[in-house]
Amino acid sequence: MLPWKRVLRPLAALLLAVAAVAVPAATAGASGAAATGGGWNDYACKPSAAHPRPVVLVHGTFGNSVDNWLGLAPYLTGRGYCVYSLDYGQLPGVPLFHGLGPIDKSAGQLSAFVDKVLTATGAAEADLVGHSQGGMMPRHYLKFLGGAAKVHALVGIAPDNHGTDLAGLTNLLPYFPGAEDLLKATTPGLADQIAGSGFLTKLNAGGDTVPGVRYTVIATKYDEVVTPWRTQYLSGPGVRNVLLQDLCPLDLSEHLAIGLFDRIAFHEVANALDPAHATPTTCASALG
Numbered sequence: 001m002l003p004w005k006r007v008l009r010p011l012a013a014l015l016l017a018v019a020a021v022a023v024p025a026a027t028a029g030a031s032g033a034a035a036t037g038g039g040w041n042d043y044a045c046k047p048s049a050a051h052p053r054p055v056v057l058v059h060g061t062f063g064n065s066v067d068n069w070l071g072l073a074p075y076l077t078g079r080g081y082c083v084y085s086l087d088y089g090q091l092p093g094v095p096l097f098h099g100l101g102p103i104d105k106s107a108g109q110l111s112a113f114v115d116k117v118l119t120a121t122g123a124a125e126a127d128l129v130g131h132s133q134g135g136m137m138p139r140h141y142l143k144f145l146g147g148a149a150k151v152h153a154l155v156g157i158a159p160d161n162h163g164t165d166l167a168g169l170t171n172l173l174p175y176f177p178g179a180e181d182l183l184k185a186t187t188p189g190l191a192d193q194i195a196g197s198g199f200l201t202k203l204n205a206g207g208d209t210v211p212g213v214r215y216t217v218i219a220t221k222y223d224e225v226v227t228p229w230r231t232q233y234l235s236g237p238g239v240r241n242v243l244l245q246d247l248c249p250l251d252l253s254e255h256l257a258i259g260l261f262d263r264i265a266f267h268e269v270a271n272a273l274d275p276a277h278a279t280p281t282t283c284a285s286a287l288g
Contacts, residue, residue: 040073041065043120045082053152054121055273056114057085060132060259061099061189068131071261072269079270082121086113088137089189099133100189103199107140107147114141114150125152127273131259132226133193135159135217140203142210153214155272157259158223162204162231163195195231209236216272218258218265220244225255242268248283263288 040057047054055076059068065085076083088109089101099106114126128138128151135156141147142154184191192199209215215234221243223229233241244251244258244265253262267285271278 039077040069040083041085042082045121047082047121047123048080051079051081051274052123053125053127053273054082054084054117054123055127055129056110056117057083058088058110058128058130058134058138059085059099060130060134061089061193062097063131063134064096064098067096068134068259071263072129072259072266075263075266076270076273081273084113084117086110088113089133091187100187102188103133103137103192104140104144106137106189107145110138110141111145111147114147118150125150127151127153127155129155129157129269129273130159131157132160132255133189136161136193136203139208140199142213143203148210148212151213153216153272155216155218155269156232156234157218157265157269158220158226158255159217159232160193160226161208161217161234163193163197163200164226164231165195166225166227207236208234209239211237213238214272214275215239216268217241218244218268218272220251220253220255220258220265222252222254223258240272244268247281248285250283251286262286 057069057073059065065087069085073083073085086109087098089099089103089106091100094100117126118124130136130138135154136159138147138151138154139161142151191197215236215238217233217239219229219232219242221229223232226232244253244262247268248264251262251264253265258265264281264283264285267288268281271281
């Protein structure tokens with residue numbers, strides 16, 4: 001018999017460590033509440049005729065509203081967008097590292113935040129851009145919390161739309177009695193993202209999409225967190241699935257890099273937000 005009591009905690013720690021590579025390490029001075037001097041989370045910003053919808057950025061697991069967006073938020077504000085980011089999925093006593101609470105509850109936090117942004121900007125709809133869990137969690141908001149009436153487009157960067165097996169690691173959970181229960185009790189946001197979870201089964205039942213929303217998925221074949229990477233793709237009307245390496249074969253970004261600093265991915269995000277003025281995304285987009 002396996003000495004499961006001795007290996008239970010190391011297994012859980014390993015799961016957390018693997019998932020943690022999905023987001024940047026928190027900077028010592030980050031508050032998680034708003035970026036300072038970065039040009040986003042400015043509630044005086046009014047959307048322009050060129051970019052009439054505010055953009056809400058949704059961080060990934062273990063992320064926060066600042067660290068996840070030090071690259072993409074300035075990229076978008078510099079192109080004239082009103083950009084906002086939120087913290088969600090906080091656990092008591094755990095600062096900076098968010099996205100760990102039950103995902104359906106996190107979707108409720110997103111709903112309240114979108115309402116706040118729409119009220120402040122006067123816009124009728126927002127666009128959502130999310131990394132990892134942040135690209136998947138909004139789909140619960142769209143499908144079950146009335147978000148489809150308030151959102152024009154959802155752009156997922158390496159989203160775990162159908163969960164992850166963490167390169168097969170989650171398949172070991174049945175061999176360690178109590179491991180999955182431990183994850184559910186301590187970090188339900190992680191348990192919800194395991195392929196085949198009850199949350200994901202409900203989310204994807206009846207189709208991946210809802211009418212009236214445009215969906216874009218930007219994936220990298222080098223993703224080591226959301227695996228297999230093809231499970232990130234969505235099916236349904238209004239969906240565009242993009243593989244980063246089809247745009248630039250030289251791009252080696254993995255799960256972390258694609259969301260943090262890959263300007264080729266950022267260029268494709270901008271195309272998804274304004275398809276009427278899209279320009280080809282190539283390796284040269286890294287210089288843009």
